[in-house]
Amino acid sequence: MSHEPPEFIQQRLFYRGRVLNFEVSKLRLPKGTVGEWECVRHPGxxxxxxxxxxxxxxxxxxxxxxxxxxxxxxxxxxxxxxxxxxxxxxxxxxxxxxxxxxxxxxxxxxxxxxxxxxxxxxxxxxxxxxxxxxxxxxxxxxxxxxxxxxxxxxxxxxxxxxxxxxxxxxxxxxxxxxxxxx
CATH class of the missing domain: 3.90.79.10 (Nucleoside Triphosphate Pyrophosphohydrolase)
Incomplete structure (x- = not known):
């Protein structure tokens, strides 16, 4: 099993809010699979x-x-x-x-x-x-x-x-x- 990080192909900001942002990232995993992952970005x-x-x-x-x-x-x-x-x-x-x-x-x-x-x-x-x-x-x-x-x-x-x-x-x-x- 590979522990290499995925390759970022594209990252899009869909929403910028007062406290959080919503991004969608297109990634290529180390095994070659390409897909999109959503993420809520929060300062903690x-x-x-x-x-x-x-x-x-x-x-x-x-x-x-x-x-x-x-x-x-x-x-x-x-x-x-x-x-x-x-x-x-x-x-x-x-x-x-x-x-x-x-x-x-x-x-x-x-x-x-x-x-x-x-x-x-x-x-x-x-x-x-x-x-x-x-x-x-x-x-x-x-x-x-x-x-x-x-x-x-x-x-x-x-x-x-x-x-x-x-x-x-x-x-x-x-x-x-x-x-x-x-």
């Missing part, structure tokens, strides 16, 4: 798994247009141009939950949906939380509420099929593994 995102001193997870229930409903998620946001993931996640946790974390651990990164997007999520564990008296305003296009859950309640929500996004579930288990090794 950062996510916090916030845990209060009494062991509660801090989540948000957020309306998501793409699924026409509310999803349970950890606070997260898109990386701004020139911004590192740690800066993004520190801003987002304050804006979305009204908490500031004083202890951070980098859990790593993972591709969100590599079948059609190049987006990576940078996950962080956020601890030693302080409830802010004057939290920053949420972005005008966000509709969310803060939800506190125990680990057991969150795992029950996963098993019951509650609407929880994939990056939240993946990051939760990354945090659990880290906490179990500490």
């Amino acid at each position: 995102g950062a996510l916090a798994v916030p845990i209060t001193d009494d062991g509660k997870l801090v989540l948000v229930k957020q309306y998501r247009f793409s699924v026409q409903g509310r999803l349970l998620e950890f606070p997260a946001g898109t990386l701004e141009p020139g911004e590192d993931a740690a800066t993004t996640v520190k801003r987002e946790i304050e804006e979305e939950t009204g908490y500031r974390a004083h202890r951070w651990h980098d859990l790593g990164k993972f591709p969100l949906a590599p079948g059609y997007s190049d987006e990576y999520i940078y996950a962080f564990l956020a601890q030693d939380l302080e409830k802010l008296e004057q939290p920053p305003a949420q972005d005008a296009d966000e509709d969310m509420e803060v939800v506190l859950m125990s680990f057991d309640e969150f795992e029950a929500a996963i098993l019951s099929g509650e609407a929880i996004d994939g990056k939240t579930i993946a990051s939760y288990f990354m945090a659990r593994l880290h906490l179990n090794q500490s």
